[in-house]
Amino acid sequence: MKSLGRWLTVPWRRGLAAVFAGALPVLAFPAPSLWWWAWGALVPWLLLVRSAPTGRRAMYDGWCGGFGFMLAMHHWLLPSLHVFTFVLAALLGALWAPWGRLVRRLLGGAPTAGRVAAALVVVPSGWLVIELVRSWQGLGGPWGVLGASQWQVAPALRVASVGGVWLVGFLIVAVNTAVAVLVAVRPARVPAVAALAATAAVGSAAWVGSPPPSPSGTGDRVRIAVVQAGVVAGAGSPARRFDREEALTRRLAGQDVDLVVWGESSVGFDLGDRPDLARRLAALTRETGADVLVNVDARRSDRPGIFKSSVLVGPDGPTGDRYDKMRLVPFGEYVPARSLLGWATSVGKAAGEDRRRGTEQVLMDAGDGLRVGPMVCFESAFPDMSRHLAEDGAEVLLAQSSTSTFQESWAPAQHASLGALRAAETGRPMVHATLTGVSAVYDAGGAPVGPRLGTGTSGARVYEVPLAQGTTPYVRFGDWPPYAALGVLVVWGAAEGVRTVRLRRRASGPRVPPARTAHGSAARPGR
Structure with missing residues (x-):
């Protein structure tokens, strides 16, 4: 020592x-x-x-x-x-x-x-x-x-x-x-x-x-399918990724699915500009009998700028339920104080253009009365966002994510693990659906539901997710x-x-005045 x-x-x-x-x-x-x-x-x-x-x-x-x-x-x-x-x-x-x-x-x-x-x-x-x-x-x-x-x-x-x-x-x-x-x-x-x-x-x-969250009054379970495209690289990757996700979703036909969830940036085109894609998604919902929650990463046709948005699609096309990502990844999706720190784009892969932010969280009705609360990627790290969704009545929390840039690192596993915390905090099951893995589902106590979809997987998996009721102290007190x-x-x-x-x-102590002589003058030491 x-x-x-x-x-x-x-x-x-x-x-x-x-x-x-x-x-x-x-x-x-x-x-x-x-x-x-x-x-x-x-x-x-x-x-x-x-x-x-x-x-x-x-x-x-x-x-x-x-x-x-x-x-x-x-x-x-x-x-x-x-x-x-x-x-x-x-x-x-x-x-x-x-x-x-x-x-x-x-x-x-x-x-x-x-x-x-x-x-x-x-x-x-x-x-x-x-x-x-x-x-x-x-x-x-x-x-x-x-x-x-x-x-x-x-x-x-x-x-x-x-x-x-x-x-x-x-x-x-x-x-x-x-x-x-x-x-x-x-x-x-x-x-x-x-x-x-x-x-x-x-x-x-x-x-x-x-105590752990109790089952919902009817002991309901919902069947939620996660579609993970896997890595799709090269020219035309957004279109080829859509084709792969479409093919994977078709395999879910006849499996009695309640909701299909695609990962973040699963659709690289604004559906308002591409009605052909909206029609293909609507056809998928009719084939599977379930709404499809996609994530659009594109320049909006109705508003200026690029948004990342969770969009619910039903048998007749987009239902109107849309959530625009509110909390963006610094440098990945925007550059803080770009006028001062914009040089970061020249030394790395920082965002060349800032994404636009949403203004409020939303709940979506995914059919048969199932209320889901979507978040996008980075937002699942924030405890307050999932807590507010649970407060507002979400029965299932959803996070659409993509860590494809960091595919061989610790990031995908770290991100997927956050779903367990958010589920336990809120007493609500959590679905973490990714573009390229790791995708995972957790019950209302934070325990895993079924096997994960790892970073080497391109596929679709159906999870039986038990619903729960009650309010945790964390949701109540924040x-x-x-x-x-x-x-x-x-x-x-x-x-x-x-x-x-x-x-x-x-340390200073009381101040003691010097002693006085008979003539009234102060006595001096040594005299």
């Missing part, structure tokens, strides 16, 4: 160690999906930051760790954004600089039991506020929030139904903080053990107090954990301010 401490006294070595320590939690996410790793992956970073010689150095360690975390989480963007990926990681990583200062303040040196007890609440709260800030769509959205690493863990999904992915993330950071205390702060182990017990108690309370965390930081900051003022007053 002493030799490691000496090695870390060199600034660049310490910074490099922080970058690697910050990247460690990414192994808990798909594709590695080592979910258990998340519960201790932050410990090396926490131990490094608490040992920082100064507060400024702790902030730098936090920044470097945040850079490593963001770069590892988004490494699959490198072929598209090239050097700009490092710029984005550095900008977002700066959010962890104050967190580094916070960790050192509470855990540095020989902390008292009181400071450790505070750290077990304040440090996770600081992390949660960072995730809240970076979840703003303009900063890239909530991709890779820590709680999402637990997408396949049933107890964690039950916790998500109470406080969303946010509460799961808070508990993960709390456990990591407690483990770091057990490793490095021996005199204050009692609060750490208490924190571990409290985490187990919260998980148990969520399990008992938030994003309360990050705002509670913000309140914790405000209270702690105020308490620290009062404490600092008191210490300064004690």
Whole structure:
């Protein structure tokens, strides 16, 4: 340990160690999906930051760790954004600089039991506020929030139904903080053990107090088919992709399907400009006996600009139900502050023209009274969007997605895993239908329904999706954990301010006037 401490006294070595320590939690996410790793992956970073010689150095360690975390989480963007990926990681990583200062303040040196007890609440709260800030769509959205690493863990999904992915993330950071205390702060182990017990108690309370969603009143199941075209490259690919999707959909005839869902950008032409395609889609609905939800990525004939839109088609053509994507992928679908950052298009595959945004979420009637709530790609990362759809009465959540640009990376599996979180949070089944994989379906508790369609698959699969009723605490109360965390930081900051003022007053002490002589003049020392 002493030799490691000496090695870390060199600034660049310490910074490099922080970058690697910050990247460690990414192994808990798909594709590695080592979910258990998340519960201790932050410990090396926490131990490094608490040992920082100064507060400024702790902030730098936090920044470097945040850079490593963001770069590892988004490494699959490198072929598209090239050097700009490092710029984005550095900008977002700066959010962890104050967190580094916070960790050192509470855990540095020989902390008292009181400071450790505070750290077990304040440090996770600081992390949660960072995730809240970076979840703003303009900063890239909530991709890779820590709680999402637990997408396949049933107890964690039950916790998500109470406080969303946010509460799961808070508990993960709390456990990591407690483990770091057990490793490095021996005199204050009692609060750490208490924190571990409290985490187990919260998980148990969520399990008992938030039962899984109950089946709908009639025990209904709906049969939803996912059509995944697979990779179609080369000249004329939009037309050839449509032909393949049409052929795959025809195979569903006679299978008693209630709804057919195509992936994002499955139709590359505006249906108003191409009535021939609208007629072909209408014919498919008559053959299969089910409406078809397609996704149009094209310049609109009735409005200026390019939109990505979920469009429902029935036996007579488009039904009029249309949802225009509201939250666009930075650089992929628009360039933020294009006048300033437009140069990104010259060094990577950033959008040459900004897509236009929709203005509101919609529910669609997919026939036989089935109400579905569509989202497009990136939007399934936002917990609030699926929550609002569930509040408005959606029985099934749908996400039409495409990660074909990142086909051989971790991105498709990461994206598909988000459906489990959204289903568990809302108590509604979720269908994640993609253009080239990974497509997946989850029940109202977040458990998978049937096998996935992987990135090497071109085909159609029918899923029997059980409907559910009831309202989860997360839908009822919303994003309360990050705002509670913000309140914790405000209270702690105020308490620290009062404490600092008191210490300064004690240090200055009362002013004692000098002694006076018989003639009234002040006595001087040594005279």
